[in-house]
Amino acid sequence: MPAPADRIDALRARIRHHEERYYVHDDPEISDAEFDGLMRELRELEAGHPDLVTSDSPSQRVSGRPVEGFATAEHLLPMLSLDNAYDDGELSAFDERVRKGLAIDDPVRYVAELKIDGLSIAVTYDDGRFVRGVTRGDGVIGEDVSANVRAIQAIPLRLSKAPAGRLEIRGEIYFPRPAFARLNEEREASGEPLFANPRNAAAGTLRNLDPQLVARRGLRAFFYHAVAPPDVDPDPLPGSQIALLRTLATWGLPVEKHWQGCDGIAAVQAFCASWADTRRQLPFDTDGIVIKVDRREERARLGYTSKFPRWATAFKFPAQQVTTRLLRIDVQVGRTGAVTPLAVLEPVLLAGSTIQYATLHNDEEIRRKDIRPGDQVLLEKGGDVIPKIVKPILGVRPEGLPPFEMPTTCPECHSTLERPDDEVVWRCPNPSCPARLRRSLEHFAGRRAMNIDGLGQALVDKLVSLGLVHDYADLYHLTVETLADLKFDAQARRADRVAAGRTARADETSGPRVLTPRRFGEKSASALVAQIDASRRHDLWRLIFGLGIRHVGERGAQALADAFGTMAAVAAARVEQLTAVGDVGPVVAASLRRFFDAPESVALLARLEAAGLHMGRPVPESRAPGPLDGRTIVLTGTLQTLTREDATGQLLALGAKVAGSVSRKTSLVVAGEAAGSKLDKARTLGVPVVDEARLQQLLDDPTRFPVL
Ligand SMILES: [Zn+2]
Incomplete structure (x- = not known):
């Protein structure tokens, strides 16, 4: 057995290497589960040897304690903003000023980089070790958000090749679009206001006082500039922007890879034009192209105006x-x-x-x-x-x-x-307002809550307007006979849902629909009653989330269910006990208390329990381990040879989890006909994708399936 100190060093080096593979090169070498295993081993070793814990250990990203507020800190050199150019003419004018300043007629060598629509940040490293992260602020003094910057896994706590001395590395922290969409979905589901765009979400997250929350949200960063103290000799930084971008990447810092060296302004203009539309395919928002003179010696000769560097400009895409x-x-x-x-x-x-x-x-x-x-x-x-x-x-x-x-x-x-x-x-203060009730029922039945498929908007409208359902518990008393006779247009959608959703599809917006109410029928009614019945046995967290308690999202509900085990224990927990749970802050705890203290909630929970809903930790079924234990599989699109239910059942029987959405934790995506956004997301995240034929092979003999 190696000495603990050696093992800890080795683990840290491996974890840093894999973080760099993932965040910098976008090319992981191991699965998330393997990565988590390394991290777990490191945490356990460090817990046993607290004297060996150092602040640059990958385990020390989140201190676990919310910060009190932000101190201010001064930048090594001011972080200036850039002058803007809005068209080719203004780019040419910029080029003329540069050539005049340098007194040359030859084409100037520029570097064009995508301008990430995020939040500027300056990260200080001493001998390659993370010291602090400071927002741009007014350019001279910013806010010290170190605790939050540390929590962003894409930002190394230790540079892989450590240049000696102090360096300030500048870049942009941003919210990737898929993570942003997921965040807003969660916020919508828990009744919180939505972020207007990824940049606002990044700003809100970085200024949040809880580093744990920052760590969860999946912020990313790109770096593009480095500043050394003016008196350092020899100068540790390369002599050109192109060399700097390459160097930053070798230090283990994420660098946006689409930059291009351009000889002369015509090449810059062509680069800008080529990204006007293509940029929308990127997984992050861009709002322009930054153009810089490549050589540092030429930059020094050009210098600065009172506001901007003379050697750079930002081309803004037309909105x-x-x-x-x-x-x-x-x-x-x-x-x-x-x-x-x-x-x-x-x-x-x-x-x-x-x-x-x-x-x-x-x-x-x-x-x-x-x-x-x-x-x-x-x-x-x-x-x-x-x-x-x-x-x-x-x-x-x-x-x-x-x-x-x-x-x-x-x-x-x-x-x-x-x-x-x-x-x-x-x-609207009325708790039994029909509009509130309809939206609450839709949330309760939603895929991420009680997952009652078939209880759509139109049916909810009908049940509420007929007075058949006054609260969640009433759903559990609906009968096939009552439901079968209902007449409504199952395809009808309300305007508010279209607006709250992402982009409306053309068929949802093409003028007034002809409504054709149809009888629900015995078959659909039986299927729905079976769905409602199945929801009685769901995990506790689904019910906690489904109750729609303000500020309680999916993750919060899961944390509460894990920590307390039963609804009665959650309902009885004091504020201090609630805030002791990760994912539950003071606002959430207060909201939980308000909910559980209200007499109508007590009555509702009693009615739900009487309706036979599962209110406690599920008894784990003892079964032999399956060949797909620990694998999470997502089905998308239409399967030809077997139904979705059959496929799910067979996968579950082999020990796999079948999930409804694709994440980094997904082991495999099975794409049938007309697979849509889940397939795109799998490709973005690099999750393996197979077709139906391969699914059949997997079901036939999972032990001989190479992807898993
Ligand atoms: Zn109302």
Whole structure:
């Protein structure tokens, strides 16, 4: 056995190597499970030998304690912003200034880099060891967000080739689009406000006081600049930007790989043009191209204006904008009672999709932007973001157009709306408001909660409007006879759902639908009752999440179920006991207490228990280990030779987990006909993908399946 110190060193080196393979080279050599195994071994060894723990150990990314606030810190040299260029002409003008400044006629060597739409950060390393991370701030002084920067796995705590002395490495922290979409889905599911775009989400995350939360959200970073103290001799940094980008990568820092050396401004212009559309295929948001003079010696000769370096500029992509008419402003009532305005637009094509709705957030925003129903409005879309109304076109506003009046009562139940002084959102205070009830039931039945397939919007509307369902527990008393006779259009979708969802598909927005109510029928009714019945036996966390307690997301629900084991224990837990659970902060704990202390919640839980819902930790079934133990498999698209249920059943029998969404933890994706976003995501994440024929081979003999 090697000495613990040696083993710890070896483990740290291996973990750093694999973090670099994953985050810097995007080319992992081992599975997530193997990586987790290395990390677990390191943590256990360090727990037994606390004297051997160092702050640059990969296990020490998260201190586990929320920070009190952020101190300020000064940058080694000011972090200047860049001048902008909006078209080829302005790029040519920049080039002329550069050549004039250098007094040369020959083409200048530039480097063009994608401009990541994130948050600028300066990370200081001493002899290759992480010291601190500071936001750009005003360019001279920023906020010290070290605890959060450490928690970002893409940022090394130790550089793999350590240059001696102090270095400040500058780059951009960003939210990858898939992680952003997932975050907003979770926030929507737990009734929290959505982030407007990945950049806002990155900013909000980095300024959060809880490094644990930062670690979970999957922020990434790219680096592009390094600064050494001015008096260091010899200068540790290379003499050109191209050499620097290559050097940063050899130090184990993630560098965006699409940069290009360009001789002369024409090559730069061609590079900018080539990315105008292609950039949308990248898994992160970009808002332009940064153009820098390559040679440091030439940069030094050009110097700075009072605001900008003379040797660099930022080319900004034109925003995707279009004008259309705002037909009217509806208001929608959410699960938590939040009443938000919804813009209903004349359908218009923007960035490849038909847009008919846009969120307006709140009435203050409508007032501030002076948006009135009937206006011609400028609509903008960036990345995966729900389109937003930039402004009304005042020049063509019809005379006497009245401003929007936020209703004072709920459009559904006519309760007087309330708004706490410190909030901008109006709420319907009525807990049994039909709109709130409908959205709550949809959440409860959702795939990520109780997973009751077949309980869609249209059916929920019908059940609520007929008074057949007043709360979650009523679902468990529905009978095949009652359901079979219901008449409704199963395909009907409400406007609010289309807007809250991502981009609406063309068929959902192509004008008014002809509604054709149909009888639900015995077959569908039996299937639904069976689904509802099956949900009685789901894991506890699904029920906790399904209850829709404010601020309690999927992960929080899982943590609570793991920590307390039974609903009764969660309901009885004191605030201190709740906050002792990872993923549960003071706001969540207070919200849990509010929920469980309310008499109507006590009654609801009693009714759910009486309806036979599983309220405790499941008894683990003792069974022989299967050949696919520990593997998570995702099915997507249509299978030809067997049904989804058959495939799932057979995989479960072999010990695999069958998941509904693709993540880094996914071992394998089986793609049938017309596989969609899950397949794209698998490819983005590098998860192995097989077709149906290979699935059959796997089911026939899992032990001889090379991918697993
Ligand atoms: Zn209401």
